Amino acid sequence: MDNKVSHLRKTTDVIKKHQFSFKKSLGQNFLVDENILKKIVSAAALTPNSGVIEIGPGAGALTQFLAEQADKVVAFEIDQRLKPILAETLKDKANVKVYYEDILKADLKQVIEKEFTKNDDIMVVANLPYYVTTPILMKLLTDQLPIRGIVVMIQKEVADRLEAKPGEKSYGSLSIAVQYLSDPKVVMTVPKTVFIPQPNVDSSVIRLNIREQKKVNVEDEDFFFKVVRASFAQRRKTLMNNLLNNLFTKEKKEALNNVMSEINIDPKRRGETLSIEEFAKLSDALMKIK
Structure with missing residues (x-):
C-alpha cells in the first residue's frame, strides 16, 4: 500500500x-x-x-x-x-x-x-x-x-x-x-x-x-559586511549619510569624501545601486580611515 x-x-x-x-x-x-x-x-x-x-x-x-x-x-x-x-x-x-x-x-x-x-x-x-x-x-x-x-x-x-x-x-x-x-x-x-x-x-x-571561491576578494570580511549593512541602514539615504550615521563619526566626512573620490564612487549614490564588486572596492578603500 x-x-x-x-x-x-x-x-x-x-x-x-x-x-x-x-x-x-x-x-x-x-x-x-x-x-x-x-x-x-x-x-x-x-x-x-x-x-x-x-x-x-x-x-x-x-x-x-x-x-x-x-x-x-x-x-x-x-x-x-x-x-x-x-x-x-x-x-x-x-x-x-x-x-x-x-x-x-x-x-x-x-x-x-x-x-x-x-x-x-x-x-x-x-x-x-x-x-x-x-x-x-x-x-x-x-x-x-x-x-x-x-x-x-x-x-x-x-x-x-x-x-x-x-x-x-x-x-x-x-x-x-x-x-x-x-x-x-x-x-x-x-x-x-x-x-x-x-x-x-x-x-x-x-x-x-x-561558490568554490567567494564572488569578490576583500581585505577584511567582517568590515566588508559592516560597510554593506551600514549602506542599506536607511534605503532612502545616500551612501555618505548612511556611512556617517551608522559606521563613521561626523568628523570623518572629509576623509570619506576623499576616499570615494579616489575610487570613483559618488557619495550621493544610494547603497542599492552599488554592485558587490563596488562594495568590495569601497570597503577595502575605507579600511585606511576606519
Missing part, C-alpha cells in the same frame, strides 16, 4: 490519527502536491552517492521522495510531537535518520562527519519555516560545510531578495551576503494553495550553488 504523504487526504488522515495540531509559532505548513515535491528533488540533482540534510521534515512528504533518490537522508525536526508521525511515514525508509533538535543549535560539521562519508555529495534540501529563513540560510552558508548546494522553499519575497541585482527594489544586504557565498537561482514559484494550513503568501523554490 502506498505510504506517501504527498496527497492531501493521506496527510490529513495521518494528522488526525495522531491528533496533531499545527503550531503557528513554528511556521508549520505541510506541502501536499506530489508534482512540486518531485520538482524540488529534481532541482537538487541527486545521485545514488548523494547525502541529503533536510530541515523541518514535517509529516515526511519531501523526506520520502528524497530517500528514494539519495544514498542517505539526515533530517532535523524541532517539533518532538512529530515523532510518531515520522515513525509511521518513514518506517520503510532505512536510509533516513531524524535528529529531533533545532538546526540553529546543531553542530552540522560534526553530524556530517558522523553520518556521511568523505566521498558523499551533500545537498541541503528543505521547506523552511518563514520565521527563521534568514538565520538558517546564513548558518548553512557561513559554517564552511562540505556541501555542494542548497535547495529550499522559502517565502517568495525573500527568494526575490536573494536573487536581486543592483538597482532592483528587492536588492539589499541579504542579496549581497548570499551572492558573496553562493550563486542563487529561483527554480519555481509555489502557490499558497498547495499547503495545509495555507500560508498568507506564495513561496518560491531557490537553488544556491556554493
